[in-house]
Amino acid sequence: QLLADSFEQQGYQSETMAWRNSYLQGAYELRTGHIADSIKMSSxxxxxxxxxxxxxxxxxxxxxxxxxxxxxxxxxxxxxxxxxxxxxxxxxxxxxxxxxxxxxxxxxxxxxxxxxxxxxxxxxxxxxxxxxxxxxxxxxxxxxxxxxxxxxxxxxxxxxxxxxxxxxxx
The missing domain is CATH 3.30.1050.10 (SCP2 sterol-binding domain)
Incomplete structure (x- = not known):
């Protein structure tokens, strides 16, 4: 939970969207233990x-x-x-x-x-x-x-x- 809190704060403070999204997704995965299905990109x-x-x-x-x-x-x-x-x-x-x-x-x-x-x-x-x-x-x-x-x-x-x-x- 502490690592998820840390990632969440780093996400909020990130200057770029890529880092923000990575940190916030990491916090979500740590809290829920769930990795969501990816978007299908092969249409x-x-x-x-x-x-x-x-x-x-x-x-x-x-x-x-x-x-x-x-x-x-x-x-x-x-x-x-x-x-x-x-x-x-x-x-x-x-x-x-x-x-x-x-x-x-x-x-x-x-x-x-x-x-x-x-x-x-x-x-x-x-x-x-x-x-x-x-x-x-x-x-x-x-x-x-x-x-x-x-x-x-x-x-x-x-x-x-x-x-x-x-x-x-x-």
Missing amino acids: VDIIANTPTSGFLDFLAVSIDGNKAIELGLDFSLTISHPDLGEYYYAEISNGNLTAIQTDKPIKADATLTINKSDMSQILVTELTLANLLETQKASLKGDNESFMKLASTVEKFTPDFDIVPMPVSK
Whole structure:
């Protein structure tokens, strides 16, 4: 209860909304022992309007770096969206993925050509990349093996984590 009181006071005195919300949510969790369900952020509309750079950033934090190093992942990837005329270049090395948007395609170890609308449908699990490749609505050229290894390093997040760690009861 004292820790919850402390978090509450720190929340009231915080200058930024992010710190305020974290402290107040932490106080709530400590007092009630309840972690509320998270807001569903994977609706079709949200995903359809999220830029590919946002997806690549999410992919970068989803990669298990140690697993990527164990698999020896060290390659580059160009993603082309013919429906939008957009290009992205990504590199993975040392367990990290970095990506940027480019004006034109950059030569890479693998090139994924996929419409942005189809990529959005993959992310909401309405389609699979394998299905798009089979029907030739998307193409993957170059180092397919490394691309598939990359997919195996992606971890799923659970939304029910503590905002602040709960104290261990003795």
